[in-house]
Amino acid sequence: MLTTTRQSLDLKAKLFRGFSDPARLSILEALRDGSRTVTELVEATGLSQSNTSSHLSCLHDCGLVSRQQQGRYVRYQLSDDRVADLMTIVDTLLADVAQGVYACTRYSAREEQA
Template sequence: MAVVQNRSLTLKAKFFRGLADPSRLALLEALRGGEKTVSELVAATGLSQPNASAHLACLKECGLVTSRPQGRFVYYALADPRIEDLLRIAEGILADVAAQVYACTRYEG
């Protein structure tokens, strides 16, 4: 039982590490309003095109975003509406504990 729980915790930690990257989080935030092309995501996030593309590939590989080619463009979208829910819940929690999180010295970044 401990091995199964350990695998579950490891997988959850990996999931949250993926969300912890500011560039990937910025891309997910930008996609909350609906699908966008890489150039639209670059404009929305301030990331370079190669950086945005690399992070989108990571997010797609992990199943957090989908892509849809249309003509000469590729449109990206959140893969699951629960990602939007997760980001909204995080905002709600932060509304209550933002000062403590900001002051926390154990997690820098």
Template sequence: MSNDMMQIIADHKAGNIEQRAKLFRGFADPSRLAILCALCEGPMVVHELVERTGLSQPNVSNHLRCLQECGLVNSDREGRFIRYRISSSRIATLLSDVDALLDVVAEGVEACENYRGR
């Protein structure tokens, strides 16, 4: 393989790594993750998400805005309300896969000193 081709592949992978990291930052916040998990059960309006997650209404609204801007959540207007939903069923699949992975690595994740909860 030529050096040019290897550089193209390396550049592509580096871009993909950055994009993956950016995606995972969307999942990294406990509030956003709680909202996404709730929306995996079906579309909801803000007050339903507040009830389901225990977060404040302003907090839910701010995180929904972030999730929508990142393409993880879509919305539909229904009269006075806006109903939010996950943008792809693959999000629910990913979260389910994370749970399966945690079944295997939870002990190590819990013991990790690098990413302590706040």
């Protein structure tokens, strides 16, 4: 039972890593409005094309984003409506706890990137 719980926790932590990087999160936020090409995501996020493509590959491999060939372009979209639902829940939760999150000194986005 302990192993199953540990495996479940590890898998959940791995899922949340997909959301933990600001670049990946900005891509997911942009995809909440609908499918986009890499070029459209670069414009929406301000990330470089190579950085965007790299993070899209990660998000696709993790199952958070799906892609569809459309002629010579590939369009990316959230793989499941629940991804957007989860992000909406985070928005509403953050509205209530933002002060505590902002003041938290245990970890920061910059430390996570290091």
